[in-house]
Amino acid sequence: DAGITQSPRYKITETGRQVTLMCHQTWSHSYMFWYRQDLGHGLRLIYYSAAADITDKGEVPDGYVVSRSKTENFPLTLESATRSQTSVYFCASSQPGTASGYTFGSGTRLTVV
């Protein structure tokens, strides 16, 4: 199906483990984004990407790594999970120059225990 999908929907992991959150979009949008949403902080940008192999840090990048070898995929990796990374993570995509805004995935709820 067309759209932007995130997986897994829910994830529980232990402190210190590496975990990867997946994001896949079918529109060939150039821009992709990762946000985390926490109570009291709204949406905070972690990383973004303008195209394959072009990524840059957002507001809260520490502890996260991204890659974008293909336009349609933008995985987010927590190298060594900490409890402070317990959050809901949203991926989004957009096409520059269209003023169409972002399309968001349904989110991944990550709990680090």
Add this chain to the structure above:
Amino acid sequence: GDSVTQMEGPVTLSEEAFLTINCTYTATGYPSLFWYVQYPGEGLQLLLKATKADDKGSNKGFEATYRKETTSFHLEKGSVQVSDSAVYFCAPLTTDSWGKLQFGAGTQVVVTP
């Protein structure tokens, strides 16, 4: 840099009441403006947008007008329903080369029967 200020929530209303959520922004130039809605347990969805001064965006009974003079984009609905209970985010599109959305903190709206 660009920023956006939304009225704090929660906003609690009775069904059929009038809803206004204030949003003001600071930006270089004249950004496109967006309102997103997040229903419980879901990702953000585009509610409406306006791309130039005096434009009015509308959708699902909601309206917002791009006011260049006051740099505002207030969201309104004349008669809310219980199903409008959600968190609403105002977001100007930054005018830098990345075209990132700058999200407000979100305003929770609770509509009671």
